[in-house]
Amino acid sequence: MxxxxxxxxxxxxxxxxxxxxxxxxxxxxxxxxxxxxxxxxxxxxxxxxxxxxxxxxxxxxxxxxxxxxTLPASSEKALEANEPVELSGFARPLAIVILVILYISAVFVLRWPVSVMTMAFVVMSATLLPMPNRKQGTIYALIAGLVVGVGIELIFTQFFFVDLPTLW
Structure with missing residues (x-):
């Protein structure tokens, strides 16, 4: 790896x-x-x-x-330990492609706020990745999603004057 x-x-x-x-x-x-x-x-x-x-x-x-x-064990061991099952092989890239399609649809077709959708996209994408500590990784993903989502919205609407759907 x-x-x-x-x-x-x-x-x-x-x-x-x-x-x-x-x-x-x-x-x-x-x-x-x-x-x-x-x-x-x-x-x-x-x-x-x-x-x-x-x-x-x-x-x-x-x-x-x-x-x-130190990465989590296989899905069978995860089930025995009541841990979340992780996608592997072709399922993980397929799930990410579906998330990208949903993100693009939500922002550009449904016109949902960029900051909220970006934060949700970052968090959901991060949960698809293998993590040694899922709880800590999810917290980091929430923080990163918040920073990236709000940052993208502010930069593109306030500095580049791009018409994006926003919360304000």
């Missing part, structure tokens, strides 16, 4: 580097206060920094001799 995670992390770092290099070719426009290169440049830098953080954490865990064997 760590090898796959490291490979994906290196891919994201590479994507961030390529994105950053390509954004240097973008020229600014006079009508845009941020310029057209600020957002992709910032996202590229964030990709690189987060990738380096994840990679350094994985290297540290390998150096300490820890692995990710």
């Amino acid at each position: 760590v090898k796959i995670e490291n490979a994906v992390t290196l891919l994201m770092i590479s994507l961030g580097i390529v994105g950053y290099i390509e954004t240097q070719k973008i020229t600014g426009f006079a009508f845009d206060s941020l310029g057209s290169k600020a957002i992709p440049e910032g996202v590229s830098i964030l990709l690189i920094l987060i990738g380096l953080l994840v990679l350094s954490s994985n290297i540290y865990q390998l150096w300490k001799g820890k692995t990710d064997e």
